[in-house]
Amino acid sequence: MRRWNTEVAIVGAGWSGFRSISPDLSFREMMFEAATKAYSDAGIDPRRDLDGLVTAEEDFHEGVAISDEYVPDQMGAVLKSVHTIAGDGLQALAAGVMQIAAGAGRIVAVESHSKASNVLNLDQITALALDPVYQRPLEAHPIFIAGLEFRRYLEVTGTPIEHVARVVVKNRRNALRNPRAAFPADLTLEDVLHSEPLAEPLTRAMAADPADGCVVFVLARGDVARTLTDRAVWIRGLGWATDSYTLENRDWEGARYLRQAAERAYRQAGIQSPRRAFDLVEVDDTFAYKELQHLEALGLCRPGEAGRWTAEGATEVGGELPVNPSGGCLGEGHLLEASGLARLLEAVLQLRGEAGPRQVPNARTALVASWRGLPTTTGAVAVLSREP
Amino acid sequence: MEPWVYPSIALKQEDFEEGRIRTTRTPLRGEYAWDAGVAVGRFLAELKAGRLVGRRCRVCRRVMVPPRMFCEQCFRPTDTWVLLQDTGTVLTFSVCTVAWDMRRLEVPEVPAVIAIDGASPGMGILHKLGEVGQTNDEILDRVHIGLRVQAVWKPPHQREGAITDILYFRPV
Numbered sequence: 063m064r065r066w067n068t069e070v071a072i073v074g075a076g077w078s079g080f081r082s083i084s085p086d087l088s089f090r091e092m093m094f095e096a097a098t099k100a101y102s103d104a105g106i107d108p109r110r111d112l113d114g115l116v117t118a119e120e121d122f123h124e125g126v127a128i129s130d131e132y133v134p135d136q137m138g139a140v141l142k143s144v145h146t147i148a149g150d151g152l153q154a155l156a157a158g159v160m161q162i163a164a165g166a167g168r169i170v171a172v173e174s175h176s177k178a179s180n181v182l183n184l185d186q187i188t189a190l191a192l193d194p195v196y197q198r199p200l201e202a203h204p205i206f207i208a209g210l211e212f213r214r215y216l217e218v219t220g221t222p223i224e225h226v227a228r229v230v231v232k233n234r235r236n237a238l239r240n241p242r243a244a245f246p247a248d249l250t251l252e253d254v255l256h257s258e259p260l261a262e263p264l265t266r267a268m269a270a271d272p273a274d275g276c277v278v279f280v281l282a283r284g285d286v287a288r289t290l291t292d293r294a295v296w297i298r299g300l301g302w303a304t305d306s307y308t309l310e311n312r313d314w315e316g317a318r319y320l321r322q323a324a325e326r327a328y329r330q331a332g333i334q335s336p337r338r339a340f341d342l343v344e345v346d347d348t349f350a351y352k353e354l355q356h357l358e359a360l361g362l363c364r365p366g367e368a369g370r371w372t373a374e375g376a377t378e379v380g381g382e383l384p385v386n387p388s389g390g391c392l393g394e395g396h397l398l399e400a401s402g403l404a405r406l407l408e409a410v411l412q413l414r415g416e417a418g419p420r421q422v423p424n425a426r427t428a429l430v431a432s433w434r435g436l437p438t439t440t441g442a443v444a445v446l447s448r449e450p
Numbered sequence: 451m452e453p454w455v456y457p458s459i460a461l462k463q464e465d466f467e468e469g470r471i472r473t474t475r476t477p478l479r480g481e482y483a484w485d486a487g488v489a490v491g492r493f494l495a496e497l498k499a500g501r502l503v504g505r506r507c508r509v510c511r512r513v514m515v516p517p518r519m520f521c522e523q524c525f526r527p528t529d530t531w532v533l534l535q536d537t538g539t540v541l542t543f544s545v546c547t548v549a550w551d552m553r554r555l556e557v558p559e560v561p562a563v564i565a566i567d568g569a570s571p572g573m574g575i576l577h578k579l580g581e582v583g584q585t586n587d588e589i590l591d592r593v594h595i596g597l598r599v600q601a602v603w604k605p606p607h608q609r610e611g612a613i614t615d616i617l618y619f620r621p622v
């Protein structure tokens with residue numbers, strides 16, 4: 063994919079949450095809070111300035127069919143172009159960028175939210191994504207897929223499980239310095255390794271707990287962005303890919319979806335050596351091993367190297383390449399299809415120098431990578447920069 | 451003339467009963483507990499008390515029902531709670547002879563949008579009309595757009611904070 067002829071920047075960001083439960087706000091009120099912050103941050107009046115809205119949501123998570131019809135009012139988007147992606151929030155970002163690049167709008171909002179606490183049988187809902195003939199009759203909890211992949215990952219890369227546990231310790235400690243995080247904690251390696259087994263070798267502490275929250279961004283065409291703000295964060299590259307999904311013969315090792323998505327994003331951004339290209343990374347860590355597997359798929363280190371790298375402290379804030387300074391999904395909570403936008407939010411705040419006590423000094427470029435979650439093989443990548 | 455474009459075999463009840471057809475069943479179970487939040491929460495609490503409430507936007511001066519904490523026209527928070535009447539005007543209606551699960555109804559139902567007195571024009575709630583007849587013809591004879599109606603409430607001890615705390619609206 064070549065670079066788009068149109069520059070696109072993130073000119074506003076807003077959020078609500080994140081918390082394990084949020085009974086005080088309906089999903090509409092949660093979206094209104096996040097949208098109000100994002101529009102105020104961008105200095106726009108959505109009724110006057112907004113050309114369109116892209117959201118990412120899944121009807122089965124909302125508990126409402128055709129749930130995208132429920133979004134315009136609380137987003138200031140009544141009678142405007144509204145477009146919904148059934149996918150991760152980063153895919154909605156890509157759709158928003160393409161709308162601007164195609165000339166369909168100058169200012170577009172991107173939204174995704176999670177009311178995971180409202181889905182009383184979330185695991186069974188996830189299980190509905192399994193094949194009804196080959197897999198569902200086995201009545202297995204879908205977390206087994208993580209166990210299958212985790213085991214292959216440990217075997218093929220020779221990564222010790224202690225290195226995977228280090229990801230949990232790091233991310234939940236990072237979350238201690240993040241007011242958005244739902245699950246900050248100061249854990250030891252033993253806490254992680256000895257927590258309740260879920261799908262061996264996966265323990266409960268290695269799996270991100272779901273959380274409620276909403277994230278909204280305002281995107282603008284380059285010339286408009288320059289008139290709105292001097293804190294624009296520029297989208298330099300985007301890529302997304304879906305691998306063959308069958309559990310019976312999918313690739314169990316290398317997260318090929320993210321490798322492919324990253325190659326496209328790097329090509330677009332003109333990046334040849336990703337390892338030296340970024341000041342920080344926000345990457346999907348729905349399961350602790352996923353952070354390591356994804357770092358390798360992103361080409362930030364060689365296969366099997368991410369664990370040692372983590373154990374040596376290279377991915378801490380203050381290390382060679384900070385990974386998930388926000389605390390990731392493990393620390394912030396898993397926001398279902400809003401997870402990618404939660405990763406993006408931290409990267410945007412870091413590049414604006416607004417990350418407070420977890421600020422990576424002088425951050426100028428960031429890499430964001432998401433995964434659509436179990437049982438998918440879909441990932442998306444965004445390359446961000448303080449310069450256009 | 452061939453009845454079907456593609457060659458096909460019609461399935462008979464015996465084919466299922468005698469096990470010649472393989473099927474798989476997965477019940478679709480979705481359990482949700484939607485957070486009511488501020489606006490819906492207050493609306494339901496007031497229903498339990500036998501009242502209808504709306505929210506007013508100071509800028510466009512509309513009173514909205516069901517209430518919401520934001521004005522979708524002005525994109526700003528709404529400002530005040532407004533107590534409404536339990537009377538109103540039929541904005542539109544239909545006489546429905548099938549139930550939601552596709553059963554044929556002996557006595558038709560009359561879903562209607564009722565513009566509530568005290569709210570802005572066109573602001574109403576969706577409910578059913580009652581005491582308007584037993585047959586299609588009877589109902590169409592009595593009900594018309596613009597009909598004045600009033601809520602018939604459940605007795606207080608039976609109310610549970612739900613839209614069904616109003617049994618139906620009847621002509622006044």
Ligand SMILES: [Zn+2]
Binds near residue numbers: 511521523
């Ligand atoms: Zn208003």
